[in-house]
Amino acid sequence: MRVEFTGQGIYLADLDLWLDPREPRPRAWISHAHRDHAGCVHGEVYATAETLAFYRLRHGDALAGSALREVPYGQTWELAGARLAAYPAAHVLGAAQLLVEWRGRRLLYTGDIKLRPPLCGRATEIVQAERLIVESTFGLPIFHFLTREQARERIVAFARQALEDGRRPVLLAHELGRAQEVAHVLCQAGVPVAVHSAAARYLPSYAAAGFPAPGWLEWTGDAPPEAAIIVPPRLRACLALRGLRLRIAYVSGWAALDNARARTGAEELIPYSDHADFEELLELVEAIGPQEVDVVHGYTDAFARILTLRGKLARAPERPRPVGDNG
Numbered sequence: 001m002r003v004e005f006t007g008q009g010i011y012l013a014d015l016d017l018w019l020d021p022r023e024p025r026p027r028a029w030i031s032h033a034h035r036d037h038a039g040c041v042h043g044e045v046y047a048t049a050e051t052l053a054f055y056r057l058r059h060g061d062a063l064a065g066s067a068l069r070e071v072p073y074g075q076t077w078e079l080a081g082a083r084l085a086a087y088p089a090a091h092v093l094g095a096a097q098l099l100v101e102w103r104g105r106r107l108l109y110t111g112d113i114k115l116r117p118p119l120c121g122r123a124t125e126i127v128q129a130e131r132l133i134v135e136s137t138f139g140l141p142i143f144h145f146l147t148r149e150q151a152r153e154r155i156v157a158f159a160r161q162a163l164e165d166g167r168r169p170v171l172l173a174h175e176l177g178r179a180q181e182v183a184h185v186l187c188q189a190g191v192p193v194a195v196h197s198a199a200a201r202y203l204p205s206y207a208a209a210g211f212p213a214p215g216w217l218e219w220t221g222d223a224p225p226e227a228a229i230i231v232p233p234r235l236r237a238c239l240a241l242r243g244l245r246l247r248i249a250y251v252s253g254w255a256a257l258d259n260a261r262a263r264t265g266a267e268e269l270i271p272y273s274d275h276a277d278f279e280e281l282l283e284l285v286e287a288i289g290p291q292e293v294d295v296v297h298g299y300t301d302a303f304a305r306i307l308t309l310r311g312k313l314a315r316a317p318e319r320p321r322p323v324g325d326n327g
């Protein structure tokens, strides 16, 4: 299988298939709906039902000329003589790994992934493959994240304490994934939430998948005093000049870094992510058991070197790209 790592994405030349391309392409696999993976309109798109729902929400009428192929988890399909199948990846709702079987060899592309079960969504299914393309957003030993049980406890305790102290709890959480998880957890614990519209638009899909946030309100600059506010970090400026007595928490893998307080203005750092932390990444690679590993996204050089020291044939084939806010 010829695999080309280009500035625009990963290209499987034998299948004329692009994996999460960052430019419009004739045929693409979209692993999940985050903007850096699903930000472009393509001719033909393969993805899970939930990813396609988010994709339609984002691109709307621009998809009129696209053929959207819904791929159920675990079912194989044929493409140019290869057998392909999608398997659950714990990340955001709809995230999937892609397995490609070609001439007796198995290639697995994880997309964004974590190994621990998420607060909302499916657990990762381990699929063995000879060749692996894995992400390494948090591929350094400094990154260690909370389990979902620990995260649930921290999120609820933070909100309750802030309310008790007469402060308005604000949780900075990525608009697709963490925001819906935080809303689900707080509503289940009886803390009402007001959610920024950029994140609220995804709540119905999470509810339909069995992770509701009953009673949530859309945050319009005002909300009942007993409600926690959920805002994407990139939109936190909308909190300014409201005259509210706030206490802010940042829920992200990046909250594991000391500079997160200065960067976000958060008093409370809750290191919970929809990506694997360092130990999970090592465990994931071990469980998949590949002979060859290509590391993409994040700390690729360092993580590929760490895998090499552990006896794997590992490479970092892409040029580093700037890291976004979606950890």
Ligand SMILES: [Zn+2]
Pocket: 032, 034, 091, 112, 326
């Ligand atoms: Zn992602």
